[in-house]
């Protein structure tokens with residue numbers, strides 16, 4: 115375990131899960147959208163709804179949507195900054211059911227080009243986050259690796275097309291998930307990679323036949339600044355993979 | 369990180385209040401009491417408490433802090449380290465070494481048990497911070513590995529069973545004051561170990577016991593803000609006043 119897993123991150127309080135994790139969720143949504151966010155409908159579930167106001171979770175998510183980092187001291191005033199930079203947002207409570215993590219947020223966001231995105235993400239402890247759904251699709255990624263989300267037609271050859279394009283650029287794939295809506299419909303691949311994916315590669319991917327949409331998420335978590343390093347708690351770093359969590363191994367207190 | 373801790377103390381602002389307005393100004397009061405020479409514990413312990421309160425408070429007030437090991441317990445390790453540095457003038461490099469010792473102890477506890485209130489109660493959170501600080505303090509005073517491990521074990525023994533019961537689910541009450549307690553507990557245990565008063569129970573077994581106790585704690589007492597102090601009539605009233613988000 116890295117020393118920074120225990121001491122750090124440098125962050126704005128009061129809670130690594132309810133504040134720092136919430137900032138990261140906002141940041142992830144912003145990166146997934148790939149442009150300035152103009153409108154956001156934010157829905158808090160569970161503990162985020164119950165104690166979110168006191169923990170500044172509301173301001174934290176908005177700060178993330180504005181692109182602020184977890185140690186940014188403007189976080190408490192993010193609502194004012196949102197006003198200045200033309201981000202309109204609403205925050206409400208929601209019940210997403212019993213089998214989602216207690217610290218979960220659903221967001222419908224819209225960018226300056228009019229592009230929209232629906233994201234459901236959870237803060238799973240120590241500032242780490244988990245993206246559960248994008249546009250209604252379960253994707254289950256942690257955002258710790260550079261991640262590509264490719265929507266394509268469910269036809270033979272697209273997986274090879276995408277992976278060989280990455281291989282040509284010496285990008286190694288750490289994990290891959292495939293989904294489809296039904297035979298011959300739309301399919302989605304989620305690729306978590308060891309290396310960053312060059313912008314040029316993403317453009318090439320977008321141009322491939324049968325590829326509907328390419329989204330790139332690079333939070334740089336784990337290798338961003340020293341301060342940004344994400345910590346693992348003893349409880350939640352053992353083979354955790356999958357979005358239904360029975361635990362709250364949360365360092366919220368924490 | 370050490371500098372970030374120092375900076376967090378320097379940036380302390382007694383005028384800030386937390387969102388609930390329950391927290392603010394505690395560190396300043398402790399400083400005033402120190403200056404007036406009114407402290408039963410004396411100035412060094414007073415200084416330690418002052419730093420711990422200031423950081424716990426800053427965390428509650430959404431200021432920048434260093435989680436060590438968590439945001440809620442961010443005051444304990446810096447309080448012990450910075451107060452000892454001020455008192456004894458250790459060179460910077462030694463302070464950084466001490467921080468490594470602290471991180472190592474935290475790493476062992478994280479791997480063997482947990483370090484979050486939500487996972488194992490406050491004994492896991494303030495307890496771990498206290499163990500880290502105690503080990504670092506023993507190291508600073510020239511104690512060996514056995515004394516360091518023993519000091520860490522003693523802190524956990526003292527805090528065994530402490531529940532996580534923040535009022536209204538906010539990291540404010542009792543958290544800010546528990547930072548001061550965790551820091552002073554670390555000093556007590558460090559001095560015991562340095563005096564040769566070791567933990568009779570091996571440190572690993574103490575951590576395992578802490579884990580077992582944490583597992584046995586009901587959810588009410590693990591940061592949900594529904595048991596313990598949070599369930600006092602006063603605590604419930606505060607919770608209702610702040611209210612949920614919608």
Ligand code: SF4
Nearest residue numbers: 367440485490532543
């Ligand atoms: S009571 Fe809970 S939230 Fe407060 S310091 Fe202890 S573990 Fe952290």
